Every structure is written in structure tokens, then in C-alpha cells.
Amino acid sequence: MDSIVVRGNGPLKGQIPIAGAKNACLTLMPATLLSEEPLTLTNAPRLSDIKTMSELLASLGAEVSSLQEGKVLAMSSHDLDNHVADYDIVRKMRASNLVLGPMLARLGQAVVSLPGGCAIGARPMDLHIHGLEALGAQIELKDGYLHAKAPGGLKGAQMKLAFASVGATENILMAATLAKGTTVIENAAREPEIVDLATCLRAMGAQIEGDGTPRIEVQGVDRLHGATHPVVADRIELGTYMLAPAICGGEVECLGGRIELVAAFCEKLDAAGISVEETDTGLKVARRNGRVRAVDVTTEPFPGFPTDLQAQMMALLCTAEGTSVLEEKIFENRFMHAPELGRMGASIEVHGGTATVHGVEKLKGAPVMATDLRASVSLILAGLAAEGETVVNRVYHLDRGYERLEEKLGNVGAQIERVRSS
Template sequence: MDRIVVKRSGPLSGQIPIAGAKNTCLKLMCASLLSDEPLTLTNVPRLSDVATLSELLESLGVQIGRLDEGRTLALSATDLTSHLAHYDIVRKLRASFNVLGPLIGRTGEAIVSLPGGCAIGARAVDFHLEGLKAMGAKVDLKDGYVYASGDLKGAEVEFPFPSVGATENVMCAAVRARGTTVIKNAAREPDTKALADCLIAMGADIEGAGTEQIVVRGVDRLHGATHRVITDRIELGTYMVAPGIAGGEVECLGGTRDLLAAFCDKMEAAGLEITQTDAGLKVRHPGGRLKAVDVTTAPFPGFPTDLQAQFMAMMCFAEGTSTLEETIFENRFMHAPELIRMGANIDVQGNTARVTGVDHLRAAPVMATDLRASVSLILAGMAAEGETIVNRVYHLDRGYEHLVRKLRGVGANVERLSE
């Protein structure tokens, strides 16, 4: 099994190109099921998650052409051969569950395994299912599968919490439903708006994406389109943290502040300098120790839960004590014990972690527990004394394209080893 070896690095200097957004790309791929004409996606990140979802879509009858070394995908769902999303594939990738809305929207029937993915909490799919039921779907759970069927009709769907996945599943189903669907307390993430923009390019009638209320007027069919995947804001934020830990100055190509406004505010409060350039976002460490900053994760436009682990790694070196509150997922502090193994001073109580900065960390063998935890340990290792060995790094391949190459490109001492 591969592992990543990290030695003390810095100061960093240079540019890092930011890939297309993983979460956006996966949902756009699912949207291809809604039309019998091809959907072509550009700026596709080359990740194992994309490969996994491709495998699932091909099992449903979608033909996928890969161009430009995989950076462009042409997906044709002209003749669907199945409406069964099997457990063997869905268990590997939670986003696979988002074939549910497109399948029932187009064919009136779907059988989809309950999802898997990173072990960061239950993340129940109740909101997805209740939304479809409100639109007239008959939904049953049996043997770990969701059986959904029915002729969907427009309805009012209000979520108790602005779930990204549920918003996107219901929106995709509503595109082909009869009548108008109003989604209240909808997710406002850039990924959700990007999905709506793609659906509109395919002929959907959608208003309000990116706000708390989305109005979808059903249409008889969607046509093909070509759509570019937006910049990955989580990859962007991850590499912005790198100079915050190792020092120096890094320009993240393709980044814009609007993707991460709340995150940028906290980075600046810690003492980092962030500048919007013509090419992206530049992050500069002014020298000395950063300041401790409190963070509470929240749905967009709040502080992203997917950047909490990386920010915690940076706070391990800050002056003072920071409090990080996780409000989105339970079990999202699994990186904390590994950072403690490296000498971090972290106290976790329920959904809150108190991090008191230390002068330095010490290298140690650590275990990656999920995608974002994996990269937080690599970042921490860049300012630790000695050689940090990060095991179980297959998580990284799910969400970071050429991570080692990109970090080495700005001066980080990082190496991937295969047994």
C-alpha cells in the first residue's frame, strides 16, 4: 500500500494550478442521465472518484468517451440499459447516490444502494427521500436499497437543513417532473449552482440557484450540452493553507475569493496576506507565528467543513488557543488523534476541538482516516521535525489530482512511495 513521506519544508514559493471541482464534476456526470443526447464536460479532474462514478454510469448504459487525457468526458445516455445502481459500486462513493434523482426523473424508476464514502458520520439520506415523496414518488427501503418509482409532479419541498446532496437530487428529479417544484432552504454551494447552470444549458427551467429558494419548472426533455467544471474550492483552500504552515508565498491558479470568502476571512484573521491576482489567489506568510482563530463550520457561504481539518493543522502552530466547532458531520475530528501523535495540543469534546498552538511538531507515523484528514497530516508534516510517514493515502486519490507533484512544485519536501 502506498504511503507519503513528508519532511520539513519551506518557505514555499511558486504557483499551484487548481483542478476542476470534484463534487461539481460528479453531480454533472449524474445529470447526463437526464438526456438522451450527449453531455460533454471539460476541466474534469483526474481522480479515482471520477473513475468510480464512470464505472457506475457505464453499468447503467451510459457510454463515456475520454478525451484530452481524461480532462474531457463525453457522456451519452441515449439508451439506458438498467436503473439499478449496485451496492458494489455505490458503497465506494457517496456521490453515486445522486443518480437517484436523474434516474427517476427520466425513467420513473430507480433502484439505488444506500451510499458509502468517507467514514465521517451517518449522513442519512432522509432528506433526499422525503423530497422525492413530496413529488409523488413511491419510496421503499429493502435489503440496503432504495426502490423509488412514480410519475413525478411539481411540489413544495422544504429541507430542515440545507443539504447539498438532497438539494441536487431533488432538483434533478424536478427538472423532468410535471409542473413546478419549489425547493426551500436549499443548499447555496457553488457546486449546486454549477449543476443548475449545466441543467439550464441542457434546456432546464431553473431560477434561484445559489439562493435559499430554487424554483424548477419541469420540461419534457433535455438536450445535450458542453459545460466546463468550475474550480475546486476545497483543493484551493487546501493549498492556501500550505504557506500558512510551511511559510512563503503561493499563488493558486484559477482561485477566486468568492468561492471561499468566509475561509479567506479566517486566514487573514490568523495573519496571512491574501491577494486576488489576474491568475488566481496569492497567499503570503508574513513571518513569525500566526494567531489563533476560532472557527465554526457551516453551509455555504460559511466556513466549509471540508477545510476544517486543514485549518486545524495550521492552528497547531498558531500562538494562543483556537476553538473549532464542527456543525455539519459527526466523527469529523478523526485527524486530531494523529496530530496529537505528532505533538499537537488538542482537546476534543463532542463536536468541539480546542487547539493550543505549540512551537513545533515532531514527525511520526500517522494513519489517514478520510480524504481531508489525509491531506491535513501531510500539511502538518511540512513543518514537523523529522520524517512524517502518512499511511492509507488511497483516500487522497479520491480528491486531489497530482498532490505530491503540486506540492513539490512549490518547494515542499514530499514523496510518494509504493511498496
């Protein structure tokens, strides 16, 4: 397996372009299943998860072409010939379950394996199932597969999600676009990726109001047409690279970044002593004078602090002045990076869903092991500020969520390289 070698070498300076959002693109791609006409996505990220979703759509009969070095995805689902999303593909990535709603809406049937992905919690399908059943679907779990059908078509309904689940909101939203009548989703997720999906679906002819609020209303239409849509900037990649100069010092401009994508995160950076300035082309980030200050963080659904930035924020707080408390309220098992940071000299105590970080003056390089996607990059960030050499092993997770990370960090002065396995 590949590893990443990082050597701490002081402040960073320059610009880092922010790619299109992985989580948005993985949601937008299944939307092609809703129409016989082509859907084209621009500003697509070049990641292994995108390839996996392309493989899944192709297995269902869709055509997916990667253009302009992968930055444009041209898709067409005019001739779907399969309604079974096989385990061998779905197990690689949890977002695969997002084909369920679109296939039900257009084909009236779908068989989808229970999903896989990072080992950061159960993330069950209950909310997806309950929402689609409210629209009239009949769903049964057999042999690890969800067997769903809607022989009379889907019908609009009013529902309230028990939790503001992003995936459930996305699946139900896509299904509702072709359901007969009006669908109202209460306690809907408000993430920018939801807004991006709704914007794309409207471009395809859907009638949607309220995205970005807890109440989304959808008036079903008979059919959707083709469209071209730009993928929104990746707020998690944005936050990750904003932390690089915060940890190492220096000044980095994240091109394409916008405050509204990471407002709660920026509030915590400000409290820690990190300057974030909007520019004409993005966000400029620099550490103010002196050592970073400790801050407390609680992960919450958007617009709160993102769970997908918790591990990276912990890396920053390892060398902060004082004691920080991080509370994880979205996923269980999401502090698996803490023992690895401990190998680098961090002082972290984990009790259930709470981690207490006692800041130390300096981290020291060490061999560490990545346990999931965000843990991978948190260890790399820590290595950028550590004395000596840090070797991050099992970085195959990294390629699922970060496009050309070594190149982007190297261009602003980081000493980082990938060592290919033989």
C-alpha cells in the same frame, strides 16, 4: 497500501493550478442520465471518485469516454438498459446516490443501494427521500436498496428541506427538471456546486431560477438536450493549497482560485495573519510577519466555513500563537485526525463536536495514519512544517479528492514523495 513521506524544509514558492471541483463533477456526471443527447464536461478532475462514477454510469448503460488525459468527459445516455445501481459500486462513494433523482425523472424507476464513502458521519438519505416523495415518487427500503418508482411521472411540488443538504438539493433539483409543473425548494443549499449544476442544467434546456439562494424554483420541461459545460474550480483543493504557504511560509499563487469560492475561509486566514491577494490568474497567499495567530472556527453550510477545510485548518492552528476552538456542526466523527496530529506533538482536546487546539511552537515528524480524505491532507500539511520526517499511511483516501498532490506540492518546493506498496 501506499504512503506519503513528507520532510519539513521551509518556505514554499511558485504556482499551483487548481483542478475542477470533485464534488461538482460528481454531481454533473449523473445529469447525463436526464437526456438522450450527449453531455460533455471540461476541466474535469482526474480522481479515483470520477472513475467510480464513470463505472456506475456505465453499469446503467451510459457511455463515458475520458479525453485529453482525463480533463474532458464525454458522456451519452441514449440507450439506458439498467435502472439498478449496485452495492458493489455504490459502496465506494456516497455521491453515487445522485443517480436516484435523474433515473426516477427519466425512466420512472430506480433501485439504488445505500451509499458508502468516508466514515465521517451518517449522512442519511432521509431528505433525498422526502423531497422525491413530495414530487410523487414511491420509495421503499428493502435489503439495503432504495426501490423508487414514479409510474405516472413526477409532478412539481413545494417543499422545505429540514436542513440545507447539498446532496438532497442536487437530487431533487435534477429530478424536478423533468417533473410536470413547478417545483419550489425552500432552505436549499447554496454551495457553488449547486450553482454549477444549475448552470449546466440550464445549458441542457432546464428552467431554473434562484440557485445560490435558499429558494430555488424549477419549471419542468418535457426533455433536456445535450450541452458542453466547464466544471467549476475546486474550492476545497483551493483552500487546501492556500494553507500550504500559510503553514510553511513563502508565497504561492493558486491558479484559477476566486475569493467568492472561499470567502469565509479567507476571513479566518486574514484573522490568523495570512495575506490573500487576488491576481489576474488566481489567488496569491503568503504568511505575514511572525507566528500565525489563533482563531476560532465553526463549520457551517455555504457561505460559512466549509467542513471539508476544518481538518486542514486545524493543522495550521496547531502551531498558532494562543488557543483556537474548532466547532464541527456538519458531520459527526470529523476529528479523527486530531489524535494523529497529537503524535506529531500537537496539543488538542476533543469533546464531542468541539476541538480545542493549544498552539505549540513546532511539530515533529512521526508515522501517522489517515482516517478519511481531508484528514489525509491535513497530516501532509502538518508534515510540511514539522521537524524531520512524517510518514502518512493509508493514503488511498487521498486519491479520491486530490489530483497529483505530490507533483503540485513538489513543484513549489515541498519535499514530498509517494512510497508504493509492494
